[in-house]
Amino acid sequence: MINRVVLIGRLTKDPDLxxxxxxxPVATFTLAVNRTYTNQQGEKEADFINCVTWRKQAENVAxxxxxxxxxGVDGRLQTxxxxxxxxxxxxxxxxxxxxxxxxxxxxxxxxxxxxxEPLPSDGYGDxxxxxxxxxxxxxxxxxx
Amino acid sequence: MINRVVLIGRLTKDPDLxxxxxxxPVATFTLAVNRTYTNQQGEKEADFINCVTWRKQAENVAxxxxxxxxxGVDGRLQTxxxxxxxxxxxxxxxxxxxxxxxxxxxxxxxxxxxxxEPLPSDGYGDxxxxxxxxxxxxxxxxxx
Amino acid sequence: MINRVVLIGRLTKDPDLxxxxxxxPVATFTLAVNRTYTNQQGEKEADFINCVTWRKQAENVAxxxxxxxxxGVDGRLQTxxxxxxxxxxxxxxxxxxxxxxxxxxxxxxxxxxxxxEPLPSDGYGDxxxxxxxxxxxxxxxxxx
Amino acid sequence: MINRVVLIGRLTKDPDLxxxxxxxPVATFTLAVNRTYTNQQGEKEADFINCVTWRKQAENVAxxxxxxxxxGVDGRLQTxxxxxxxxxxxxxxxxxxxxxxxxxxxxxxxxxxxxxEPLPSDGYGDxxxxxxxxxxxxxxxxxx
DNA sequence: TTTT
DNA sequence: TTTT
Numbered sequence: 001m002i003n004r005v006v007l008i009g010r011l012t013k014d015p016d017l018x019x020x021x022x023x024x025p026v027a028t029f030t031l032a033v034n035r036t037y038t039n040q041q042g043e044k045e046a047d048f049i050n051c052v053t054w055r056k057q058a059e060n061v062a063x064x065x066x067x068x069x070x071x072g073v074d075g076r077l078q079t080x081x082x083x084x085x086x087x088x089x090x091x092x093x094x095x096x097x098x099x100x101x102x103x104x105x106x107x108x109x110x111x112x113x114x115x116x117e118p119l120p121s122d123g124y125g126d127x128x129x130x131x132x133x134x135x136x137x138x139x140x141x142x143x144x
Numbered sequence: 145m146i147n148r149v150v151l152i153g154r155l156t157k158d159p160d161l162x163x164x165x166x167x168x169p170v171a172t173f174t175l176a177v178n179r180t181y182t183n184q185q186g187e188k189e190a191d192f193i194n195c196v197t198w199r200k201q202a203e204n205v206a207x208x209x210x211x212x213x214x215x216g217v218d219g220r221l222q223t224x225x226x227x228x229x230x231x232x233x234x235x236x237x238x239x240x241x242x243x244x245x246x247x248x249x250x251x252x253x254x255x256x257x258x259x260x261e262p263l264p265s266d267g268y269g270d271x272x273x274x275x276x277x278x279x280x281x282x283x284x285x286x287x288x
Numbered sequence: 289m290i291n292r293v294v295l296i297g298r299l300t301k302d303p304d305l306x307x308x309x310x311x312x313p314v315a316t317f318t319l320a321v322n323r324t325y326t327n328q329q330g331e332k333e334a335d336f337i338n339c340v341t342w343r344k345q346a347e348n349v350a351x352x353x354x355x356x357x358x359x360g361v362d363g364r365l366q367t368x369x370x371x372x373x374x375x376x377x378x379x380x381x382x383x384x385x386x387x388x389x390x391x392x393x394x395x396x397x398x399x400x401x402x403x404x405e406p407l408p409s410d411g412y413g414d415x416x417x418x419x420x421x422x423x424x425x426x427x428x429x430x431x432x
Numbered sequence: 433m434i435n436r437v438v439l440i441g442r443l444t445k446d447p448d449l450x451x452x453x454x455x456x457p458v459a460t461f462t463l464a465v466n467r468t469y470t471n472q473q474g475e476k477e478a479d480f481i482n483c484v485t486w487r488k489q490a491e492n493v494a495x496x497x498x499x500x501x502x503x504g505v506d507g508r509l510q511t512x513x514x515x516x517x518x519x520x521x522x523x524x525x526x527x528x529x530x531x532x533x534x535x536x537x538x539x540x541x542x543x544x545x546x547x548x549e550p551l552p553s554d555g556y557g558d559x560x561x562x563x564x565x566x567x568x569x570x571x572x573x574x575x576x
Numbered sequence: 577t578t579t580t
Numbered sequence: 581t582t583t584t
Contacts, residue, residue: 001151001152001153001177001178001179001180001360001389002150002151002152002177002216002294002360002362002387002389003150003151003152003153003177003179003191004148004149004150004151004292004294004362005148005149005221006146006147006148006290006292006438006506007145007146007147007148007221008145008146008147008440008504008533008535009145009147033145033146033147033221034145035145035147036145036531047147047220047221047222047223048223049221049223049237050237070535072146072289072290072440072504074290074292074438076191077149077151077177077191077193077221077239078191079191079192079193089581091581093193093194093237093238094237095221099290099468101289101290101440103440103502103535145504145533146438146504146506146531146533148436148438148506150294150362150434150436152296152360152389152391153583154583154584155582155583156581156582156583157581157582157583174581174582174583175583176582176583176584177583178583178584180387190582190583192581192582192583211582211583212583212584213583214391214583214584216296216360216433216434218294218434218436243324243434245296245433245434247296247358247391289439289440289441289465289466289467289468290438290439290440290465290504291438291439291440291441291465291467291479292436292437292438292439293436293437293509294434294435294436295433295434295435295436295509296433296434296435297433297435297579298579298580299578299579300577300578300579301577301578301579318577318578318579319579320578320579320580321433321434321435321509321579322433322579322580323433323435324433334578334579335435335508335509335510335511336511336577336578336579337509337511337525338525355578355579356579356580357579358579358580360434364479365437365439365465365479365481365509365527366479367479367480367481381481381482381525381526382525383509521577523577
């Protein structure tokens with residue numbers, strides 16, 4: 001069925017690069033997408049949208065983007081859920097970025113090798129949290 | 145900035161119609177959007193995407209759609225957060241449906257007047273939950 | 289660069305299935321996409337958009353769709369130009385349908401074998417015209 | 433019905449600003465959208481897509497963009513046709529840009545007052561040609 | 577050259 | 581908490 005998302009926005013922080021147990025690169029990042037309308041209080045004028053990308057694209061994202069980079073994303077919406085430490089079920093809606101277009105002159109990141117840590121052996125965790133909650137996602141679930 | 149979502153899917157249950165304190169209709173519904181690829185286990189083959197729509201469109205959705213209805217949605221992604229009963233902050237990503245296209249022969253719902261209950265006076269609550277958590281959204285935040 | 293089109297509309301006539309010299313199936317069809325606004329005269333209330341699709345998708349389109357079928361299309365815009373019989377250059381803007389979603393209960397076409405004629409040996413012609421103008425498109429130009 | 437186009441590309445030349453007989457601004461421009469795939473010959477690697485925009489957006493486009501400017505466009509596909517000088521009917525497919533996002537630091541154009549000539553009194557002509565063919569489009573047909 |  |  002049709003499921004299409006197109007966004008232009010800026011990374012709220014440096015992208016996060018990890019690897020599945022099988023060695024497939026996964027990059028996650030959050031886009032701030034400014035709204036066109038302004039509310040009366042002038043507050044909450046952006047949406048913050050979590051994105052995931054895989055393989056070569058993931059490596060490019062990690063190598064060439066950083067906090068503040070302007071990008072275009074073409075992808076699709078995905079929902080998943082996982083069990084948090086406290087046993088609650090957490091529901092996640094995120095964009096799987098099939099293509100990421102860099103909209104600024106190349107500005108290669110200074111290497112941040114601490115980002116290249118492997119994933120926990122049983123999944124890719126909560127890619128947008130600070131914790132490392134394992135979740136039930138394996139290589140079999142890779143979207144492409 | 146560009147923020148565009150287009151979906152085709154089926155309502156997972158009847159839409160929910162409420163009203164803001166100022167009397168503006170808000171309908172919420174969840175779309176099951178089947179994925180094109182199939183994972184090896186044959187499991188989790190759909191995404192479940194929460195949608196909101198306002199005003200006339202909200203009333204049409206409530207009047208003409210029900211569980212299982214096939215629709216096309218053109219809209220944008222929105223993020224919000226609100227405080228749950230237990231004090232945790234809950235982050236929500238949903239689609240604001242600017243237009244909803246009905247893709248099946250009209251099949252007017254039998255009236256379900258219990259759906260037309262007003263919202264709590266301080267916001268439109270957690271539109272996708274069963275509870276009535278008030279959240280800090282007022283008429284000033286209406287997207288159009 | 290980002291180039292994305294999503295449409296819902298009805299086929300203005302039966303799709304046209306041809307083959308490149310190398311045997312790759314190409315289906316073309318035109319979608320009538322009704323406009324949401326109505327002009328004062330009530331005239332010209334639809335856009336008529338030419339679409340192309342390739343390979344397996346082309347065969348499915350030819351086998352399962354006909355005049356009046358309702359479909360969703362996810363694809364991209366493409367421009368090409370070719371020389372007409374009278375020497376003029378003709379510019380074409382069309383949608384390359386990467387995915388076509390059938391939105392109506394299967395209603396398998398009665399076979400129309402005269403549609404399955406091969407393309408002229410030097411290209412796929414003007415797929416939306418009645419003539420068979422050869423154009424400078426070869427298998428090398430296939431978009432996927 | 434759903435009709436959505438999102439593009440990122442560069443203006444192939446300065447935008448063209450005109451006015452309808454009723455004084456409504458119309459800007460036209462062509463976007464070069466680079467393809468992601470490369471054909472074997474390395475030729476024809478972009479699509480050239482005609483766009484129209486109206487009113488305030490038209491004036492902004494004319495004031496702030498020029499040849500080479502990078503923009504994002506969110507809009508819809510439109511088809512029209514008009515009679516050429518030689519009596520042939522010309523079919524046009526173009527994008528009505530509902531929003532145009534400037535993707536480069538402001539670089540205000542030097543005024544090009546010769547662009548601000550009014551339209552012929554009976555329509556907005558062939559906005560992408562060099563000629564001034566009148567066509568049967570009046571203010572009544574304005575899309576918004 | 578246009579669909580329900 | 582999920583639709584055909």
